[in-house]
Every structure is written in structure tokens, then in C-alpha cells.
Amino acid sequence: MMKLNIEILKNLATDQLLEQENIPCFCRVAQEFEIIFQDPFPEVVGVVSDWDRRELxxxxxxxxxxxxxxxxxxxVTLKEIGINQYEIKNLSLFNRISGWSSIIENGIYAAPKDFWDEE
Known part of the structure; x- marks a missing residue:
């Protein structure tokens, strides 16, 4: 299970946002996998745990x-599982060539895509 470790200011607005599906975010992956929220959240950065680069x-x-x-x-769609910890229920990333790619669906890795068709 992929998890997001992030400290999000708790108030009525963020509580309601966390109940939404497909919350807009920005993702950057190096040694760590970070998810950044801006508008509609106050700007905040979280770190993803239990992810696999090969699967991504x-x-x-x-x-x-x-x-x-x-x-x-x-x-991203999140489910709170602990203090400052959320299960990633759904995650999609955008690529300028291939469009939206589903990474996580219903808490597990989505089916892989064939990006490099050999025909």
C-alpha cells in the first residue's frame, strides 16, 4: 500500500477537500517521491512511502x-489512516506524450501501459 506522509492543516475546508477524489497535485520523483499540493490546499509537500520505482x-x-x-x-485520492499519514487510493500522472497514466487504482498498482509499441 502506497502511503503519503504529510502534515496538512486540519480545518473544515481541508477536511472536505480530503474527501474528494482526484485532488490536483504536482508530483516529483528523484530519490524520494514527493507530492505537492497548492491551490486549493495551503501549499504543502508530502513524501510517499512504500512505492517501487520499477512499478511506477x-x-x-x-x-x-x-x-x-x-x-x-x-x-490523487487519499484516505486518512493515521496522524499525518494517508493511503493513496488512486493516483494518476500526466505525460505530455502519452497523456494521463493511472499509477494506483483502488489502492493497488494499475495495469502497466505499453508506451513503446514496437510496430
Whole structure:
């Protein structure tokens, strides 16, 4: 189970946002996998745990060069499981060539995509 470790200011607005599906976010992956929320949240950064780079790259192709292998917009659905810890129920990343790629669906890795059709 992929988890997001993040300290989100608790109030009525953030509580309601956390109940939504497909919350807009920005994802960047280097040694750590970070998820950044801005509007509609107050700006906050969390770190993903229990993720596998090989499984991620089967579903979202890595970009070329730079510090980050993935540096892109995303959508995430979360479920609170502890203090400052959330299960990632759904996660999709955007790629300028292949569009939206589902990474996590219903708490597990989505089916891999074939990005490099050999025909």
C-alpha cells in the first residue's frame, strides 16, 4: 500500500477537500517521491512511502535528464489512516506524450501501459 506522509492543516475546508477524489497535485520523483499540493490546499509537500520505482516506470515513463525522473501534474485520492499519514487510493500522472497514466487504482498498482509499441 502506497502511503503519503504529510502534515496538512486540519480545518473544515481541508477536511472536505480530503474527501474528494482526484485532488490536483504536482508530483516529483528523484530519490524520494514527493507530492505537492497548492491551490486549493495551503501549499504543502508530502513524501510517499512504500512505492517501487520499477512499478511506477511501468505506468508512467520517466522524463529525460535533470534531478527528477518524473516532474509532472497529478491527481490523487487519499484516505486518512493515521496522524499525518494517508493511503493513496488512486493516483494518476500526466505525460505530455502519452497523456494521463493511472499509477494506483483502488489502492493497488494499475495495469502497466505499453508506451513503446514496437510496430
Amino acid at each position: 516506470e511501468k505506468r508512467a515513463p520517466a522524463g529525460g535528464g535533470g534531478k527528477y525522473t518524473h516532474y509532472t501534474n497529478g491527481m
